[in-house]
Amino acid sequence: MSTSRRTFLTGFAAAGSFAIASPAVLGQAKPRVVVIGGGAGGATAARYIAKDSNGAIAVTLVEENEVYQTCFHSNLFIGGFKSYEDISHRYDALAKNHGITLARARATQIDRDKKEVVLSTGARLPYDRLVVSPGIDLKYDSVAGWSKEVEETMPHGWKPGRQTQLIKQKLDAVPNGGTIVMIAPPNPYRCPPGPYERASMFAHVLKATGRRDCKIFILDPKDSFSKQGVFQEGWEKHYGAMIEWLGPKVHDGIKSVDPKTNTVVTGFETYKDCAFVNVIPAQMAGEIARSAGLAPAGGYCTIDPASMKSAVDPNIFVLGDACIAGDMPKSAFSANSQAKVAAMVIRGELTNARTFPARYINTCWSLIETDDTIKVGGRYEAKDGKIAATETFVSQPRESAELRKENQAENVGWYAAITADMFS
Amino acid sequence: MRGTGAVRLAVLGLMLACVPAEAAGDRALGEYLSSECTSCHQSSGKQVGGIPAIVGHPAEQFVALMNAYRERQRDNQAMQAVAARLSSEEIAALAAYYESLKPNP
Numbered sequence: 001m002s003t004s005r006r007t008f009l010t011g012f013a014a015a016g017s018f019a020i021a022s023p024a025v026l027g028q029a030k031p032r033v034v035v036i037g038g039g040a041g042g043a044t045a046a047r048y049i050a051k052d053s054n055g056a057i058a059v060t061l062v063e064e065n066e067v068y069q070t071c072f073h074s075n076l077f078i079g080g081f082k083s084y085e086d087i088s089h090r091y092d093a094l095a096k097n098h099g100i101t102l103a104r105a106r107a108t109q110i111d112r113d114k115k116e117v118v119l120s121t122g123a124r125l126p127y128d129r130l131v132v133s134p135g136i137d138l139k140y141d142s143v144a145g146w147s148k149e150v151e152e153t154m155p156h157g158w159k160p161g162r163q164t165q166l167i168k169q170k171l172d173a174v175p176n177g178g179t180i181v182m183i184a185p186p187n188p189y190r191c192p193p194g195p196y197e198r199a200s201m202f203a204h205v206l207k208a209t210g211r212r213d214c215k216i217f218i219l220d221p222k223d224s225f226s227k228q229g230v231f232q233e234g235w236e237k238h239y240g241a242m243i244e245w246l247g248p249k250v251h252d253g254i255k256s257v258d259p260k261t262n263t264v265v266t267g268f269e270t271y272k273d274c275a276f277v278n279v280i281p282a283q284m285a286g287e288i289a290r291s292a293g294l295a296p297a298g299g300y301c302t303i304d305p306a307s308m309k310s311a312v313d314p315n316i317f318v319l320g321d322a323c324i325a326g327d328m329p330k331s332a333f334s335a336n337s338q339a340k341v342a343a344m345v346i347r348g349e350l351t352n353a354r355t356f357p358a359r360y361i362n363t364c365w366s367l368i369e370t371d372d373t374i375k376v377g378g379r380y381e382a383k384d385g386k387i388a389a390t391e392t393f394v395s396q397p398r399e400s401a402e403l404r405k406e407n408q409a410e411n412v413g414w415y416a417a418i419t420a421d422m423f424s
Numbered sequence: 425m426r427g428t429g430a431v432r433l434a435v436l437g438l439m440l441a442c443v444p445a446e447a448a449g450d451r452a453l454g455e456y457l458s459s460e461c462t463s464c465h466q467s468s469g470k471q472v473g474g475i476p477a478i479v480g481h482p483a484e485q486f487v488a489l490m491n492a493y494r495e496r497q498r499d500n501q502a503m504q505a506v507a508a509r510l511s512s513e514e515i516a517a518l519a520a521y522y523e524s525l526k527p528n529p
Contacts, residue, residue: 048459333463336463337460337463340459340460344456344459354452354456356453356456356457359457359460359509361460361463361505361506363464363502375501375502377501377502377505378505379505379506379508379509381509390508390509391504391505391508391509392505393501393502393504393505395501406474408474409473409474409475410464410473410474410475410502411473412472412473412474413464413471413472413473413474413475414463414464414473414475415473416466416470416472416473416475417462417463417464417465417466417472417475418463418464420466420467420468420470421462421463421466421467424468
């Protein structure tokens with residue numbers, strides 16, 4: 001068949017499918033999709049299902065917050081490169097532009113037998129397909145001496161909102177010569193380069209405000225970290241000895257923290273009277289996913305790499321940080337990409353829309369200092385039972401200042417595009 | 425719904441009339457593949473920062489650019505990774521889709 005003939009036929013089929021599409025579930029007006037969580041996974045899924053089905057699927061987005069602060073680029077807020085408003089987004093346009101119903105409540109239970117989501121308001125939302133994209137929960141017991149009760153004294157800043165603001169307030173109050181200790185999380189966690197970009201932003205603010213005698217210790221339970229070579233090269237270049245990264249072979253174990261005295265104890269050293277301690281604990285899938293039995297092994301949820309469908313329930317899709325996505329990191333870009341695959345599969349199942357092989361993409365940009373941005377990323381496909389990388393790339397040491405500046409311009413453009421892709 | 429179908433057919437007709445045969449691609453495939461582009465390239469056609477606008481881009485130029493990334497003649501790690509996994513048919517589909525769109529800033 002010639003290319004133009006194929007174009008005509010598939011184009012005709014696509015145009016005709018709106019008229020002839022029949023709901024997969026007989027006896028009801030429209031198939032129903034409920035999406036739990038309005039982040040990069042959930043907002044994108046809701047938008048693409050509603051937009052591409054042209055009203056043929058009834059989409060309800062369950063999200064507790066009226067205003068969403070992105071975790072991505074929250075480091076740029078901490079570094080003074082963005083305002084709090086810059087990282088805050090509302091759902092009004094998303095709902096209005098695509099006819100999505102907003103349920104402003106918390107999802108408290110998934111009744112998988114009845115195919116209903118129970119909300120904190122007591123309402124029950126029936127679904128034909130359910131998208132679960134709740135992000136992460138923190139393991140409050142993963143650092144001895146730290147708990148939910150002390151998260152304002154030793155903030156994590158790993159969920160957006162008040163915690164992000166606390167990190168900035170604590171950083172701004174650090175006196176010159178003060179010690180900052182960051183406890184980095186073990187794998188797998190949200191935003192692999194995030195702790196190291198954040199440390200860069202700490203140093204940027206301290207340096208820019210004449211507090212060059214401060215010291216930032218990163219105590220890491222991991223032997224290595226994302227983009228390590230280029231981060232460490234950048235730290236030395238821009239901040240001299242301000243940032244010191246210590247792996248487990250050096251600190252000999254993170255033993256405990258004491259929020260009353262701002263002390264951190266490792267096997268090798270005790271850090272007393274810290275000006276600011278940032279504890280980023282171990283993480284797991286959000287409660288709603290775990291309580292629904294979607295993470296049978298504990299921790300995160302297993303999915304089918306070709307569809308993002310839960311391995312334990314064919315009517316449920318799990319996206320983003322809450323799922324085990326093979327070679328893909330837990331990032332907003334990954335969640336946004338996974339959401340589009342799930343949206344395509346769901347439309348195929350509910351309205352017989354045309355489907356295609358799943359493909360995924362991710363890039364993570366990290367700002368080290370003004371106009372010095374590095375990146376890591378890849379392309380992914382379903383292969384050998386997991387989401388496997390087919391192409392990968394990472395910034396290299398000794399790259400030109402011009403290239404690093406271009407990377408930052410990309411980072412800025414990406415943020416504008418992905419937030420438009422989620423909220424417009 | 426009927427109106428949308430009619431608009432789509434009109435767009436399709438326009439596309440078939442305007443696009444040279446060698447650049448014409450599977451628009452529905454292009455529309456799905458474009459969801460990979462929209463994480464960075466805004467579907468409104470708006471340009472912000474260092475990410476160029478690609479909405480309404482002439483198909484022939486689009487194909488030439490993507491081929492240059494695929495052959496690693498043009499620099500950009502992310503775009504090289506994207507292009508490396510696209511077949512010529514898929515690039516043609518994307519080009520046809522993006523050419524058929526109008527910027528909506």
